[in-house]
Amino acid sequence: xxxxxxxxxxxxxxxxxxxxxxxxxxxxxxxxxxxxxxxxxxxxxxxxxxxxxxxxxxxxxxxxxxxxxxxxxxxxxxxxxxxxxxxxxxxxxxxxxxxxxxxxxxxxxxxxxxxxxxxxxxxxxxxxxxxxxxxxxxxxxxxxxxxxxxxxxxxxxxxxxxxxxxxxxxxxxxxxxxxxxxxxxxxxxxxxxxxxxxxxxxxxxxxxxxxxxxxxxxxxxxxxxxxxxxxxxxxxxxxxxxxxxxxxxxxxxxxxxxxxxxxxxxxxxxxxxxxxxxxxxxxxxxxxxxxxxxxxxxxxxxxxxxxxxxxxxxxxxxxxxxxxxxxxxxxxxxxxxxxxxxxxxxxxxxxxxxxxxxxxxxxxxxxxxxxxxxxxxxxxxxxxxxxxxxxxxxxxxxxxxxxxxxxxxxxxxxxxxxxxxxxxxxxxxxx
Amino acid sequence: xxxxxxxxxxxxxxxxxxxxxxxxxxxxxxxxxxxxxxxxxxxxxxxxxxxxxxxxxxxxxxxxxxxxxxxxxxxxxxxxxxxxxxxxxxxxxxxxxxxxxxxxxxxxxxxxxxxxxxxxxxxxxxxxxxxxxxxxxxxxxxxxxxxxxxxxxxxxxxxxxxxxxxxxxxxxxxxxxxxxxxxxxxxxxxxxxxxxxxxxxxxxxxxxxxxxxxxxxxxxxxxxxxxxxxxxxxxxxxxxxxxxxxxxxxxxxxxxxxxxxxxxxxxxxxxxxxxxxxxxxxxxxxxxxxxxxxxxxxxxxxxxxxxxxxxxxxxxxxxxxxxxxxxxxxxxxxxxxxxxxxxxxxxxxxxxxxxxxxxxxxxxxxxxxxxxxxxxxxxxxxxxxxxxxxxxxxxxxxxxxxxxxxxxxxxxxxxxxxxxxxxxxxxxxxx
Numbered sequence: 001x002x003x004x005x006x007x008x009x010x011x012x013x014x015x016x017x018x019x020x021x022x023x024x025x026x027x028x029x030x031x032x033x034x035x036x037x038x039x040x041x042x043x044x045x046x047x048x049x050x051x052x053x054x055x056x057x058x059x060x061x062x063x064x065x066x067x068x069x070x071x072x073x074x075x076x077x078x079x080x081x082x083x084x085x086x087x088x089x090x091x092x093x094x095x096x097x098x099x100x101x102x103x104x105x106x107x108x109x110x111x112x113x114x115x116x117x118x119x120x121x122x123x124x125x126x127x128x129x130x131x132x133x134x135x136x137x138x139x140x141x142x143x144x145x146x147x148x149x150x151x152x153x154x155x156x157x158x159x160x161x162x163x164x165x166x167x168x169x170x171x172x173x174x175x176x177x178x179x180x181x182x183x184x185x186x187x188x189x190x191x192x193x194x195x196x197x198x199x200x201x202x203x204x205x206x207x208x209x210x211x212x213x214x215x216x217x218x219x220x221x222x223x224x225x226x227x228x229x230x231x232x233x234x235x236x237x238x239x240x241x242x243x244x245x246x247x248x249x250x251x252x253x254x255x256x257x258x259x260x261x262x263x264x265x266x267x268x269x270x271x272x273x274x275x276x277x278x279x280x281x282x283x284x285x286x287x288x289x290x291x292x293x294x295x296x297x298x299x300x301x302x303x304x305x306x307x308x309x310x311x312x313x314x315x316x317x318x319x320x321x322x323x324x325x326x327x328x329x330x331x332x333x334x335x336x337x338x339x340x341x342x343x344x345x346x347x348x349x350x351x352x353x354x355x356x357x358x359x360x361x362x363x364x365x366x367x368x369x370x371x372x373x374x375x376x377x378x379x380x381x382x383x384x385x386x387x388x389x390x391x392x393x394x395x396x397x398x399x400x401x402x403x404x405x406x407x408x409x410x411x412x413x414x415x416x417x418x419x420x421x422x423x424x425x426x427x428x429x430x431x
Numbered sequence: 432x433x434x435x436x437x438x439x440x441x442x443x444x445x446x447x448x449x450x451x452x453x454x455x456x457x458x459x460x461x462x463x464x465x466x467x468x469x470x471x472x473x474x475x476x477x478x479x480x481x482x483x484x485x486x487x488x489x490x491x492x493x494x495x496x497x498x499x500x501x502x503x504x505x506x507x508x509x510x511x512x513x514x515x516x517x518x519x520x521x522x523x524x525x526x527x528x529x530x531x532x533x534x535x536x537x538x539x540x541x542x543x544x545x546x547x548x549x550x551x552x553x554x555x556x557x558x559x560x561x562x563x564x565x566x567x568x569x570x571x572x573x574x575x576x577x578x579x580x581x582x583x584x585x586x587x588x589x590x591x592x593x594x595x596x597x598x599x600x601x602x603x604x605x606x607x608x609x610x611x612x613x614x615x616x617x618x619x620x621x622x623x624x625x626x627x628x629x630x631x632x633x634x635x636x637x638x639x640x641x642x643x644x645x646x647x648x649x650x651x652x653x654x655x656x657x658x659x660x661x662x663x664x665x666x667x668x669x670x671x672x673x674x675x676x677x678x679x680x681x682x683x684x685x686x687x688x689x690x691x692x693x694x695x696x697x698x699x700x701x702x703x704x705x706x707x708x709x710x711x712x713x714x715x716x717x718x719x720x721x722x723x724x725x726x727x728x729x730x731x732x733x734x735x736x737x738x739x740x741x742x743x744x745x746x747x748x749x750x751x752x753x754x755x756x757x758x759x760x761x762x763x764x765x766x767x768x769x770x771x772x773x774x775x776x777x778x779x780x781x782x783x784x785x786x787x788x789x790x791x792x793x794x795x796x797x798x799x800x801x802x803x804x805x806x807x808x809x810x811x812x813x814x815x816x817x818x819x820x821x822x823x824x825x826x827x828x829x830x831x832x833x834x835x836x837x838x839x840x841x842x843x844x845x846x847x848x849x850x851x852x853x854x855x856x857x858x859x860x861x862x
Contacts, residue, residue, distance in 0.1 A: 089541065110786075224802065346821055351822055352854065360541050372816065387803070407790065419785045
């Protein structure tokens, strides 16, 4: 059974809550080489990597309309209904993020506003591996479609038989993805960065991936492509008081633990009994899980902490800045204002993290690795640029002209000053 | 006199509008070395670099309260008044960007919303050099203050006598900057990334700078610090129809040209006479400018294009994605909806770029180098994270539980499914 840390002193939090440090140095060279290859040899390089890494010999990188049609038949009605409800909720929540343009008259005759414009071409990366993450397709393609992105390109590695999981294809076709390509790993990111004969170059790349994909996305930014978020292993921090349900807490902790052996799981309770019961529940529930071996390894590096109060627990959480924060406490809304660093927050006993992962409507692409301190999760904002516009009338320039002249001169920029002086002069002369 | 390009074919635009490619490869090693030094030796390294690069032997890196008091006396009342008006306008425009939290009920009993939280510690970098950019202090510190950032740290290189330009200190003290340090270049960015004995480590770094600073900011992201925007040389694209004023157009183009020899200046007119008169005006006005040598070099690599219509001119502009776009055309508002890629837009004959640089209220930290395709300029959003929150009632989980179960199972994540199943079961059992 896991050790319980009782009332840890503040100066121990840093060590206690340390995340695993990801080794990056060696990856950079490997990924740089893949970038060079793809830049030089295009599709040929992608097919070569597919043979090497995916053990597939691909004729076409692009998924055909027939393949999508076939996938649509493969997906069960039950799953289609589930995807439909999730899509509706995700759509509602992200659609509400549309910004209405509001004109601000900062000085009489000086009117300024913002307008959103879609990022024209976006690339969505969906990893392969054990879990076919069609939910991530929804989380990325739905806001891209709401934003009005012209081209939504999806890359995902092929399975060994050369196909893509039907649920991924179905979700993509449902949410306005323009083109789907069978390519994974750092080479997919390289293709979206430079473009190849088949795959268009994009303006921004989204989506999770392993350490190679992560490094590739970082490298893509050096070639003027934007990315959604720096990535890291997934995390949950659960805060529980005496009103919490240990069965639910254990299930939530385990649903994070099953993600991967590098997942981070932290439990902070204000009640020792709840803590012990949750630990006992974990021991029980873990046995039933297909992915129990992964979960067990994760749990070994997890932390179980006893705190004095919910406030102190939140203080610890703010220090850690978790991707997901569950408040299994009485009157959870009262504490939201105290949360300063978290990706997404789940309130009360009936709001499991899994709800946000799939269907509540919030986005599941969230800041991990402490990035909740300085990054937002993916939202509609991630798929648009906000352009400012200003219109100044003759009266307006008369009102702020002097200010601009004085400031420009003080910065030694006389052409800036002159652009205003000439206008003021023309107005005084009545031209 | 500059060549005029008449009605260039679309397939020539790419070459025509090519930006200078910045050489990065060698800088990375130099900056990496500075990062290592600062990480290891802290303030000692900063002082050593100050001696080497700024020719100053500093006792204290921090600006003292006495220095700020002295600077306040140094700044003229005229400049103080100008700064006050600019501050008010910038404040109004950015304050209006505060997002009101709106609850969305995506399914009955499933309520989701977003809340903004300030990024706790931000670092503002203000370059030294020929122009003391106190206007950039306003553009960064005002939204940081509105956002509620707890620590606003400013770094700027000392002048040769060891002091900072009084206008910079005055603007900083006016806008809630917590601490000011005399340190510039890549070493300042390193200090903000790792922290030193004097300088706090921050969560996000803002501000312009030379190629070393730009490379340093890029490198900072590899150490989990966020940055405002990737940087590049400043740009303006002016579109003029027959209603434009050649004197004003020339002045606006020159105000961009005086920034630096790498500035980009593009003029597109639909009227040949306006084009020629603007060129003649440039020849005349440039002679009067203190920074005329810089402006002349910039103008050599500028482009003067004759287009068929304002629509075509905007198409060219969208392709280029300028930082600043001036529409010196009749009824400019009619064309705003056609603009897809631009940092900030200036409408009509009385809205010079200089207004946005200083005092209209919009932010002057904007996407250059084509980044208007995939990045927004700095706004209040740049200083906050948006956290999502969800609260699901018993009724709500009964409504979306099945969807989550089906999707989790289809992704092979049974612990995720279980987190919902256990809750549904407890409700069915009436626990």
